[in-house]
Amino acid sequence: xxxxxxxxxxxxxxxxxxxxxxxxxxxxxxxxxxxxxxxxxxxxxxxxxxxxxxxxxxxxxxxxxxxxxxxxxxxxxxxxxxxxxxxxxxxxxxxxxxxxxxxxxxxxxxxxxxxxxxxxxxxxxxxxxxxxxxxxxxxxxxxxxxxxxxxxxxxxxxxxxxxxxxxxxxxxxxxxxxxxxxxxxxxxxxxxxxxxxxxxxxxxxxxxxxxxxxxxxxxxxxxxxxxxxxxxxxxxxxxxxxxxxxx
Amino acid sequence: xxxxxxxxxxxxxxxxxxxxxxxxxxxxxxxxxxxxxxxxxxxxxxxxxxxxxxxxxxxxxxxxxxxxxxxxxxxxxxxxxxxxxxxxxxxxxxxxxxxxxxxxxxxxxxxxxxxxxxxxxxxxxxxxxxxxxxxxxxxxxxxxxxxxxxxxxxxxxxxxxxxxxxxxxxxxxxxxxxxxxxxxxxxxxxxxxxxxxxxxxxxxxxxxxxxxxxxxxxxxxxxxxxxxxxxxxxxxxxxxxxxxxxx
DNA sequence: ACCTGAACACCGTTCAAGT
DNA sequence: ACCTGAACACCGTTCAAGT
Numbered sequence: 001x002x003x004x005x006x007x008x009x010x011x012x013x014x015x016x017x018x019x020x021x022x023x024x025x026x027x028x029x030x031x032x033x034x035x036x037x038x039x040x041x042x043x044x045x046x047x048x049x050x051x052x053x054x055x056x057x058x059x060x061x062x063x064x065x066x067x068x069x070x071x072x073x074x075x076x077x078x079x080x081x082x083x084x085x086x087x088x089x090x091x092x093x094x095x096x097x098x099x100x101x102x103x104x105x106x107x108x109x110x111x112x113x114x115x116x117x118x119x120x121x122x123x124x125x126x127x128x129x130x131x132x133x134x135x136x137x138x139x140x141x142x143x144x145x146x147x148x149x150x151x152x153x154x155x156x157x158x159x160x161x162x163x164x165x166x167x168x169x170x171x172x173x174x175x176x177x178x179x180x181x182x183x184x185x186x187x188x189x190x191x192x193x194x195x196x197x198x199x200x201x202x203x204x205x206x207x208x209x210x211x212x213x214x215x216x217x218x219x220x221x222x223x224x225x226x227x228x229x230x231x232x233x234x235x236x237x238x239x240x241x242x243x244x245x246x247x
Numbered sequence: 248x249x250x251x252x253x254x255x256x257x258x259x260x261x262x263x264x265x266x267x268x269x270x271x272x273x274x275x276x277x278x279x280x281x282x283x284x285x286x287x288x289x290x291x292x293x294x295x296x297x298x299x300x301x302x303x304x305x306x307x308x309x310x311x312x313x314x315x316x317x318x319x320x321x322x323x324x325x326x327x328x329x330x331x332x333x334x335x336x337x338x339x340x341x342x343x344x345x346x347x348x349x350x351x352x353x354x355x356x357x358x359x360x361x362x363x364x365x366x367x368x369x370x371x372x373x374x375x376x377x378x379x380x381x382x383x384x385x386x387x388x389x390x391x392x393x394x395x396x397x398x399x400x401x402x403x404x405x406x407x408x409x410x411x412x413x414x415x416x417x418x419x420x421x422x423x424x425x426x427x428x429x430x431x432x433x434x435x436x437x438x439x440x441x442x443x444x445x446x447x448x449x450x451x452x453x454x455x456x457x458x459x460x461x462x463x464x465x466x467x468x469x470x471x472x473x474x475x476x477x478x479x480x481x482x483x484x485x486x487x488x489x490x491x492x493x494x
Numbered sequence: 495a496c497c498t499g500a501a502c503a504c505c506g507t508t509c510a511a512g513t
Numbered sequence: 514a515c516c517t518g519a520a521c522a523c524c525g526t527t528c529a530a531g532t
Binding site: 108109112113116117119125128129133136147150151153154161162163187194195196197200204205208219220221222223224227228 | 355359360362364367372389393395396397401402404408409410434437442455460463464466468469472
Binding site: 042047048049050051054055 | 514517
């Protein structure tokens, strides 16, 4: 969509790093990871590869910039909700990321790649900061800030990464139900000796709701954090649970 | 290492899918993701691309098979420890995977890729089963098995994925300390308005121990699970915490 | 059934040359 | 300073031909 300057038409907008990254995101959204090539990119930008290389070091940097741009947009979103509990704040960050992955399915893989390649880069820092502020608001003692925030970060990224593809399907959920049904059936046909547990939860797997699962996991981590590292200032304060933290 | 049949020497071992996957793992270990090409693979196997394609559909399948093989080996390991608490069992599974990633750094990215591409494939099932058995042993009510196991799976994969690279460095830790020091310094130079929290934990980040962090996160999830879903059979049983679960 | 290896289409990247 | 575009080295994959 948007203003698409097709080939043969001379470029009207000056080339810039931002414009290049924007085009890269569009290509990724439209055709997935394999859709981003320098040939497709230069055609869309009506230029040559040398021009792109003037603004961007290589394809890895381009993918990193695309990832960071999309993550930054996802975390900067919704100034609608003013405050709410810290627990809700963390859920909002997590759901914001999950939403970004739903809009840009390539983000799941790319987030993982960026993370394992550059574990403490700018992408991580952005997410870390968003979660950390809520951890601080939670009253976690300062000495546990890094530990608690890291745990939340890891859970969110792990869960978001896996739930990406099933969420990517359109429609009201028919495709998704079919998919989960197929997996569930496959699980029931696993070797009873090797996979007794997986077979036993095949039905739960079919019926599960991604979003609910995602939030349940966050509640586990939050409960663990507030139980093992209760607020220091107010000694009598009980650990906050899902029930008390949600409106 | 191992028996390396170099080029010009005719193949002595018959070609098979297993032999191909084994060679792929060797190439990945030696030179990383970019080291696995069909040209390097066919040279090492003293054959042509057509022969490889007879046993394997394409490169994606080859990478998937390599990932699954390494994961299976990691989870099948150590029959030395007989039992221990379920908590220790989960820690063993998690540390086993972390160890595999340390031995095969490409596994971190590849695990994420496999997971986001094929969320409920055989690789996931293997890990899921290993964790799930411990969850069952934990006394979690059956209706919560899938939720609890998924949460652990996601945390472990997210954490293992990120900690891969720093763990990849050799030596007694000097390189690693230098790396963490550099990141810590970079964090302190972030914009005070945009990154107050990240700046505040820069020192904790420098001093943190990967393994300790990893286990602390598992304890959060375990505590959350046993708190929110206590064993059904024995109503009075208190939730197991790290202290009681570790010898 | 299993393997050979030349050939194909395509990719990321470079660089001398232009403005 | 910024852009052009031909050229290069390399990649995954195919397929007619062999055994």
